[in-house]
Amino acid sequence: MILEFEPLSNNFGARLHGLDDGRVLDDGLIDELRSGLIENGVLLLRGQEISPARLVQLGRAFGELEILPEPDKRHPDHPEIFDLTNVRKDGAVVDFEEPQAVFLRGTERWHTDSSFREIPCLCTMLYALEVPESGGETQFANMYAAFKSLPTSLRNEIEDKKLVHSYVYSRANNPGRMDPMSPEEESKYPPVTHPWVRTHPDGRKSLYMGAHVSHVEGMDLNEGRALIQEVLAGATEERFVYQHVWQANDLVVWDNRSTLHRLRPYEITERRRVMHRVTVAGVDPVV
Ligand code: OGA
Ligand code: MN
DSSP states (O other), X not given: OOOEEEEEETTEEEEEESOOTTOOOOHHHHHHHHHHHHHHSEEEEOSOOOOHHHHHHHHHHHSOBOOOSOGGGBOSSOTTOEEEESBOTTSOBOOTTSHHHHHHHHTTSOBOXXXXXXXXXXXXXXXXXXXXXXXXXXXXXXXXXXXXXXXXXXXXXXXTOEEEEOHHHHHHTOSXXXXXXXXXXXXXXXXXXXXXXXXXXXXOEEEOOOTTEEEXXXXXXXXXHHHHHHHHHHHTSGGGEEEEOOOTTOEEEEETTTEEEEEOOOOTTTSOOEEEEEEEOOOSOOO
């Protein structure tokens, strides 16, 4: 073992030691990183200045990187890096209702990234450049532990059910106002179904749900949505949550296969929050 994983809270998440800046990411180290992520759900690397090139390298240790569709949010030298920030190109902080702010506020709902895709992404990395003095934390919830703790009756009820995930739905339900999508745009995001309970290669099971979920397949719409709310409320109880309080130079990686996350509110029109985001593509369908 080259790396050390120091538990964060509730047996969930770990701070990473031994990954100094110059460390070559050879196969042994990559294996430890990948299994460390699966084991811990969330990894924190603290107090290291990470260049954009190194960030891309670290991302590639976990898999292929996605290039997100908005060209103006990409890093000029590294298109794999997405600028996740409430600071506009002109240097001013956003207004509450402008699209950039509404998009960011959308992440205040519990979700797992790109679950509306047939093959959702594997993990996401955020590297903090500037963080607000208060607010703007990120919370993560452990969906292995949440599944395990479900009352047997509830577990039996959902075990063979599938959820319909839809970007069109989650966008329409964003807490801020977003321009409606054209039918042409909508057709790029057909709804997909994934099992509510996913089984991982090691046999463990976790809940797979969140804000992109529209409804339970084959169930009365309202009854299904009530069931989703019930399960989500239990799954995101404090005992399953790690709350990350950001410091500049923190790098956090989370496993989208087995965790939910959400941004906590902050004074988005006053305080600067600037992050570099890297998304690692998924490889396997959700089973
Ligand atoms: C994301 C996300 C939360 C945050 O980048 O996918 O949900 O705290 N971010 O910025
Ligand atoms: Mn997210």
